[in-house]
Amino acid sequence: MKDMIQHPIQVDILMSDGFVLTELSAILELLRIANRVTARQVFRWQNLSRHGGDIRCRAGIDVATQPFHPKPSAHYVFVLGNSDPDAKELSLQKEIKAYQWAGARVILLSEAASRHIAETGEQTMSHTTHWENRAVLNERGTPGVGSYALVADDGRIITSAGMGSTHDLVLALLGSHLSAASVATVADIMLHENIRTFATLQPFGGKELTLTGNRALDQCVELMQANLEEPLRISELVALLGISERSLERHFRTHFHTTPNAYYRELRLNHANTLLLKTAMSVRDVGLACGFPNGFSSLFRRHFGVTPMSLRKNGNLAAYSN
Structure with a gap:
């Protein structure tokens, strides 16, 4: 009714x-x-x-x-x-x-x-x-x-x-x-094909993530997302998934055009970006929270083209610019 x-x-x-x-x-x-x-x-x-x-x-x-x-x-x-x-x-x-x-x-x-x-x-x-x-x-x-x-x-x-x-x-x-x-x-x-229910899990935060339809690959991404602060080694990931490192590498190159290590590193750097802009955590603590005990600032600058401190200082201003 x-x-x-x-x-x-x-x-x-x-x-x-x-x-x-x-x-x-x-x-x-x-x-x-x-x-x-x-x-x-x-x-x-x-x-x-x-x-x-x-x-x-x-x-x-x-x-x-x-x-x-x-x-x-x-x-x-x-x-x-x-x-x-x-x-x-x-x-x-x-x-x-x-x-x-x-x-x-x-x-x-x-x-x-x-x-x-x-x-x-x-x-x-x-x-x-x-x-x-x-x-x-x-x-x-x-x-x-x-x-x-x-x-x-x-x-x-x-x-x-x-x-x-x-x-x-x-x-x-x-x-x-x-x-x-x-x-x-x-x-x-609106070209909105499927109306998702309230209980549908968010594509990133959800614990039953489906990105590719490839079960092993989706489980691998879920494990990566759940272990950003203390990253798992690739050998640990494949052991949990029950596949070979070569097979995992092939899955990532087929679906994401990158390697498992590069994908995992980018997930952690993207999370660091969020923490820098939305928290008052120190740059060092952000690095640690994203699994980078050493060399965080250099890796961040290489990926984003800006240092963590510069991003924090200018991030809000840049977000308003065209």
């Missing part, structure tokens, strides 16, 4: 400078197409920020917003991610409670979800966030073990990995108010 909410359904979108454009566009375009498909205004929406005015995303695009309402009346409220887990504008416990008091469904995406998790003090399986943010929560010592699902609903707040999973989340929301055929049409217009 569809929810008996009188149309139009009000959707508030809360954002701050540095918001994730992918998430905003997923929400707006799917709601807009839903109205088009049904030939009526099922949904209406408004963009809000703490003080109102133009808000700029990481891609350098400005969006006009209105100030937060002290007494909201929306049916749904989305809080967008920010790309900066420390952005003070993401601390919205007061606003979240106001929306809950008004009976709205509160939906927190990526960094907004991780900020809520950090401020409530514990990671639980009833909350999720983007795997990059989960890594930051773990590094900062937030207790507990959280979910790597795309979306988690604890009955009061919906948390999500955000990014591309926002499409799946909004399509599920549409399913509460539109016919199955209408939702399928919206998905078809």
Whole structure:
């Protein structure tokens, strides 16, 4: 049975400078197409920020917003991610409670979800966030073990990995108010072939990763991802997988056009990139956390063309540039 909410359904979108454009566009375009498909205004929406005015995303695009309402009346409220887990504008416990008091469904995406998790003090399986943010929560010592699902609903707040999973989340929301055929049409217009369920694991953080359809190769990548701080030797990997080193090398060259060692090293360097930009860990500690007890800065510069310190100093500024 569809929810008996009188149309139009009000959707508030809360954002701050540095918001994730992918998430905003997923929400707006799917709601807009839903109205088009049904030939009526099922949904209406408004963009809000703490003080109102133009808000700029990481891609350098400005969006006009209105100030937060002290007494909201929306049916749904989305809080967008920010790309900066420390952005003070993401601390919205007061606003979240106001929306809950008004009976709205509160939906927190990526960094907004991780900020809520950090401020409530514990990671639980009833909350999720983007795997990059989960890594930051773990590094900062937030207790507990959280979910790597795309979306988690604890009955009061919906948390999500955000990014591309926002499409799946909004399509599920549409399913509460539109016919199955209408939702399928919206998905078809977006060329979104498969609507993933909330419980679907994130492609990186998920423990049942499928990248290639090659069982041994997928298991190898999973083992690599699970052992970034203390990397396994290739001999240990093949022993766990039950294949030869030559076979593993052939699989990597066929599917990824690289060697197992090079792939593993790049995974660890990419993780180091995330920690440098999203934590206050020292460069040495980042290197250790990614399995580089020696020579980390040189390897990082060779791969990214910039030193770890330069990346940390200029990373946020570069993210705003074209």
